[in-house]
Amino acid sequence: xxxxxxxxxxxxxxxxxxxxxxxxxxxxxxxxxxxxxxxxxxxxxxxxxxxxxxxxxxxxxxxxxxxxxxxxxxxxxxxxxxxxxxxxxxxxxxxxxxxxxxxxxxxxxxxxxxxxxxxxxxxxxxxxxxxxxxxxxxxxxxxxxxxxxxxxxxxxxxxxxxxxxxxxxxxxxxxxxxxxxxxxxxxxxxxxxxxxxxxxxxxxxxxxxxxxxxxxxxxxxxxxxxxxxxxxxxxxxxxxxxxxxxxxxxxxxxxxxxxxxxxxxxxxxxxxxxxxxxxxxxxxxxxxxxxxxxxxxxxxxxxxxxxxxxxxxxxxxxxxxxxxxxxxxxxxxxxxxxxxxxxxxxxxxxxxxxxxxxxxxx
Numbered sequence: 001x002x003x004x005x006x007x008x009x010x011x012x013x014x015x016x017x018x019x020x021x022x023x024x025x026x027x028x029x030x031x032x033x034x035x036x037x038x039x040x041x042x043x044x045x046x047x048x049x050x051x052x053x054x055x056x057x058x059x060x061x062x063x064x065x066x067x068x069x070x071x072x073x074x075x076x077x078x079x080x081x082x083x084x085x086x087x088x089x090x091x092x093x094x095x096x097x098x099x100x101x102x103x104x105x106x107x108x109x110x111x112x113x114x115x116x117x118x119x120x121x122x123x124x125x126x127x128x129x130x131x132x133x134x135x136x137x138x139x140x141x142x143x144x145x146x147x148x149x150x151x152x153x154x155x156x157x158x159x160x161x162x163x164x165x166x167x168x169x170x171x172x173x174x175x176x177x178x179x180x181x182x183x184x185x186x187x188x189x190x191x192x193x194x195x196x197x198x199x200x201x202x203x204x205x206x207x208x209x210x211x212x213x214x215x216x217x218x219x220x221x222x223x224x225x226x227x228x229x230x231x232x233x234x235x236x237x238x239x240x241x242x243x244x245x246x247x248x249x250x251x252x253x254x255x256x257x258x259x260x261x262x263x264x265x266x267x268x269x270x271x272x273x274x275x276x277x278x279x280x281x282x283x284x285x286x287x288x289x290x291x292x293x294x295x296x297x298x299x300x301x302x303x304x305x306x307x308x309x310x311x312x313x314x315x316x317x318x319x320x321x322x323x324x325x326x327x328x329x330x331x332x333x334x335x336x337x338x339x340x341x342x343x344x345x346x347x348x349x350x351x352x353x354x355x356x357x358x359x360x361x362x
Contacts, residue, residue, distance in 0.1 A: 036109045043182065045078055048085055053093055054285055074184055105182070107180040110177060127197055136195065137157060140152070143191055147179050148176055185314060265347070286311050290321065292347075
């Protein structure tokens with residue numbers, strides 16, 4: 001018996017040691033991201049021979065190779081460091097940056113971190129008198145480079161107009177956000193926040209009817225015919241105006257661009273963009289996601305074009321991209337059981353234009 005226990009202990013210790021070794025070898029490292037401070041938002045950009053190179057910083061340039069150093073404002077009003085170096089140094093820096101993944105998306109936070117935003121809302125919200133139920137109001141707003149907020153708009157409204165007014169009041173009262181840019185050219189940011197209104201003193205349980213019944217079996221699970229009708233009507237009208245235009249999101253056959261599918265679409269899109277916008281400038285970097293509807297005849301509904309997410313793309317470049325989308329050719333429409341449908345389509349536009357879409361003339 002003692003031998004059996006001893007062997008068991010040895011096996012257990014071996015398993016523990018093996019597991020610890022695997023954990024050490026397979027562990028991942030995650031950077032701890034602290035809330036932005038006022039000092040963090042003051043980015044110092046570095047120019048080499050009057051050229052800004054994305055991601056490059058002063059320590060990448062050997063001290064002995066700097067011919068001249070000057071601190072002054074760049075063309076966008078940023079306090080910047082201008083270095084004069086040899087062309088060979090610039091070539092080395094560019095070659096090094098091509099090896100790295102660089103995220104140039106601006107970072108925008110509520111003071112103290114985004115976790116403090118919910119605390120601020122809970123402390124300042126004024127639930128309308130007599131409010132019943134529980135619902136969430138979505139509000140879009142614009143954050144300017146200095147952190148100030150403007151143009152709040154209700155994206156998903158409440159049935160209670162007083163709740164909508166309170167949501168707008170809250171957003172207008174928000175303190176300045178802290179914004180850190182990684183590109184010299186700074187553009188406005190579009191954000192959306194949820195504001196939840198709850199009836200004072202009421203308790204709400206997450207989940208549908210089946211979830212509630214599972215937690216509290218003594219509640220009857222047989223709805224009346226009247227409640228069935230109401231539930232059915234609610235399901236039909238819960239998609240926030242999507243059903244009014246009969247737009248489908250997942251048909252059997254997805255739409256595709258007749259002039260070369262996705263690759264041909266991007267080629268035509270960027271060709272049109274380059275005709276009107278100097279998007280090869282290194283100082284303009286960003287990404288915009290655009291949504292539009294392809295009708296049953298394969299044409300783009302130009303009235304449906306909408307920017308759903310914009311990361312650091314200036315307004316003039318964004319307008320150029322929208323105009324380019326309007327000039328795109330015809331699609332083969334999406335289909336369900338062989339019947340053409342109105343279908344949403346998404347395209348991501350990157351600035352500057354990727355080199356493979358830039359046509360050089362010899």
